[in-house]
Amino acid sequence: MSEQKELLKVNGLSYAYSEDKNALDDVSFSVYEGENVALIGHNGSGKSTLAKALMGLIEPIQGEITFFGLPLNRKNLYEIRGKIGIVFQNPDNQFVGSTVADDIAFGLENACVPQNQMQEIIERFASEVGMSEYLGHEPQNLSGGQKQRVAIAGVLAMKPSFIIFDEATAMLDPKGRAEISSLVKKMREDNPSLTILSITHDIEEASRADRILVLNAGKKVYEGKPAPFFHNKELLASTGLFSxxxxxxxxxxxxxxxxxxxxxxxxxxxxxxxxx
Ligand SMILES: Nc1ncnc2c1ncn2[C@@H]1O[C@H](COP(=O)(O)OP(=O)(O)OP(=O)(O)O)[C@@H](O)[C@H]1O
Ligand SMILES: [Mg+2]
Incomplete structure (x- = not known):
């Protein structure tokens, strides 16, 4: 692991929405190139807050975030964001286009993908997530799971080197979930340096990750291979998670x-x- 490239380093990160309680409390961890890391923890443990901090959407009260060796600050924010894709927990917050196709195109336009390549990319990724028939539809009229599929297509089409999924497939049916999971697997095979941080309540998915991070009440309580955590009855009980x-x-x-x-x-x- 030591010779692997450290893509993300979080050091002593704290954040509070109100004075009485920290939503993130002195959290430190690293993610290395090509890893698939799952972030787990019960409701309200701070996972989405961490995702927002990683995207520079909230400013930590303490600690540093470094992506690709660059500290996450105002100066580096756009350069860093250009390399990261994030699918948020609530896809409604993510749509900007008036049709599904426009929405996927928006990200590609921002990434300066030439106009003549765009249509092919849009069609390919819409098809990969099973949404080809909906390219002309308005995103807000889709079902929750369909919205998630479009949000995932939009992010994958950008070919980011680091993807953060925040419960990105929570609204998908088991078949849809398996389809996205095999799509991501295929993308990782094609590009072994693709790095994934996946926030999930799906314990089965977490158990297949290279490593897991466990948050409990804003604190990191475990970082490492899934097996030792899932065999540790006390740690499981104290974090309210199941094996x-x-x-x-x-x-x-x-x-x-x-x-x-x-x-x-x-x-x-x-x-x-x-x-x-
Ligand atoms: N916008 C907000 N304003 C105030 N408090 C918030 C806000 N968002 C989250 N919190 C609080 O911060 C804590 C962490 O919330 P967060 O959304 O990060 O949890 P989570 O681990 O993503 O939970 P879930 O599994 O339900 O998605 C919770 O106690 C929550 O109530
Ligand atoms: Mg959340």
Whole structure:
């Protein structure tokens, strides 16, 4: 890990909406190039506040954020934003265009993509998220899940090197979620330096991340590989989180004297391991 490029460094970050309580309290962590990091924590633990701070939308009361070696400040804000894509928790706040196509185009125009390439990019990404039929529709008349699909298409079309997803697929049905997940997987295979910070309540998704960050009441309480966290009953209980099905199963098997190795990290591999 040490030779990996540090793309994001957050150091001692604190933020408060009101005087009596910090929404973020002395949070420090790093994200390295090519990583897929999941940020988890119960409702109100500070995840979206952290995402807003990372986009420079709120000014921390303490601490620093450094992206690509550049401190996040007024001077560097636009350069940094140009390299980051974010899909916010509530897609309504994200639409600027009067049609789905305009909306995807808006980001591309800002990124100075030549006009003659734009149509092809818009059509490709609309199709990737299953929204080709809706290019002429008004974004505000779409369903929640369709809005999320458009917001994701708009961000992916920009080809950012760092993407922050804040519950970006929370309103998608299981099939839609699986489609977006395989689209992102494919994009990471095509571009191994694509780096993802994904805020999620989907514990199964978090368990598949390279590393997880756990927030509790504004404080970081865990940073590392998913497995040690999901096997730690006390930490799980104190953060109000649950263990993914696979981990529960592994813990039960361990009680029966069957110790499943760490590399068995999905149900298919577990089945193979047990049938051996
Ligand atoms: N605009 C705001 N004004 C005042 N307090 C806020 C505001 N936004 C969030 N908070 C408070 O800050 C804390 C952290 O909120 P945040 O939205 O970051 O949580 P979260 O981890 O994203 O939660 P969720 O899982 O529900 O999305 C909460 O206590 C919340 O009530
Ligand atoms: Mg949130």
């Amino acid at each position: 993914p099905f696979l981990y529960k199963l592994k813990d039960e098997l361990a009680k029966q004297g069957i110790n499943v190795p760490e590399e068995v990290d999905d149900l298919r591999k577990l089945e193979e391991f047990l049938c051996r």
